[in-house]
Amino acid sequence: MLHVQELVKVYGGRRVVDTVSFALQPGTVTAFLGPNGAGKSTTLRMICGLTAPTSGSATIAGRRYGQWSNPAHVAGVLLDASAVHPGRTGRHHLRNAAKLMRLPVARVDQVLAEVGLTDAANRRIGKYSLGMRQRLGIAQALLTAPPMLILDEPINGLDPDGIRATRQLLRGYAARGGTVLLSSHVLSEVDQTADRVVMIGHGRVVADGPLQSFAGPARTLIRTTDPVRLGTALHQARLEARPDGPDGMSVAAPLRQVSDLAFGARVQVLELREEQQNLEELFFRLTGGGR
Numbered sequence: 001m002l003h004v005q006e007l008v009k010v011y012g013g014r015r016v017v018d019t020v021s022f023a024l025q026p027g028t029v030t031a032f033l034g035p036n037g038a039g040k041s042t043t044l045r046m047i048c049g050l051t052a053p054t055s056g057s058a059t060i061a062g063r064r065y066g067q068w069s070n071p072a073h074v075a076g077v078l079l080d081a082s083a084v085h086p087g088r089t090g091r092h093h094l095r096n097a098a099k100l101m102r103l104p105v106a107r108v109d110q111v112l113a114e115v116g117l118t119d120a121a122n123r124r125i126g127k128y129s130l131g132m133r134q135r136l137g138i139a140q141a142l143l144t145a146p147p148m149l150i151l152d153e154p155i156n157g158l159d160p161d162g163i164r165a166t167r168q169l170l171r172g173y174a175a176r177g178g179t180v181l182l183s184s185h186v187l188s189e190v191d192q193t194a195d196r197v198v199m200i201g202h203g204r205v206v207a208d209g210p211l212q213s214f215a216g217p218a219r220t221l222i223r224t225t226d227p228v229r230l231g232t233a234l235h236q237a238r239l240e241a242r243p244d245g246p247d248g249m250s251v252a253a254p255l256r257q258v259s260d261l262a263f264g265a266r267v268q269v270l271e272l273r274e275e276q277q278n279l280e281e282l283f284f285r286l287t288g289g290g291r
């Protein structure tokens with residue numbers, strides 16, 4: 001669907017995008033992750049034909065985005081959610097966009113509903129929160145029901161409900177065969193949305209693969225009435241464990257193994273859960289944490 005091949009952008013003698021390559025398949029959500037200034041927006045702008053590459057190419061379904069006679073039908077794009085007229089209502093804004101693309105106006109109410117903006121449709125955009133503007137931008141990208149979405153920081157500024165709704169929307173869209181590329185500088189925003197991560201730092205791709213492949217070994221948090229006894233059992237099983245609170249331990253083992261061990265040691269378990277994978281650490285290690 002999307003093929004990015006050795007894209008390079010030089011500004012003032014500096015390679016802000018440095019030989020970036022990746023390809024996306026239909027039915028997937030890919031997060032393009034990197035700290036501020038890593039080169040995400042510049043890459044997305046080159047993919048959408050808004051910035052000319054110094055070298056390299058990006059094609060969607062075999063052609064450069066700008067070469068398609070109706071590019072919005074090939075990929076829906078949200079690059080800057082603030083680029084909207086504040087005096088217009090959300091519905092008015094989308095109606096204008098639909099007319100420009102020669103789409104039936106009935107489509108406007110469908111996409112407003114898809115992004116959860118029906119109730120705010122007749123309010124002026126100037127009164128929208130950043131999150132609402134982001135959702136309006138996603139609605140506009142969805143107008144043509146395109147096979148691909150390219151979204152620059154679509155989750156930035158959303159409240160938890162907005163993040164959840166956007167996550168469901170994008171997952172549903174990919175489940176129906178759509179291809180999503182979304183950028184973010186916050187890993188936790190996308191770790192439940194994306195199947196795959198392309199990480200970029202200082203203009204270069206530093207990691208690319210399924211999200212699970214970045215996960216470290218499983219860790220389990222266990223709280224028990226008898227941490228000393230459990231500690232002995234863990235030691236005997238040669239499992240690395242570190243204290244977590246007065247009666248808790250973080251154990252370097254999968255949940256099932258820790259559960260079996262606690263059962264065998266006859267300690268009463270108060271809490272047992274898999275720990276969140278700390279992808280953030282990996283992200284900062286790989287990208288150098290910034291410019």
Ligand SMILES: Nc1ncnc2c1ncn2[C@@H]1O[C@H](COP(=O)(O)OP(=O)(O)OP(=O)(O)O)[C@@H](O)[C@H]1O
Pocket residue numbers: 011012016034035036037038039040041042043185
């Ligand atoms: N038009 C331009 N002229 C000169 N330098 C630019 C231009 N656009 C971007 N840059 C520089 O290129 C680098 C990458 O910027 P880019 O906006 O692509 O990063 P980003 O990863 O999207 O970051 P952010 O999350 O802050 O938007 C930055 O150092 C930025 O200052």
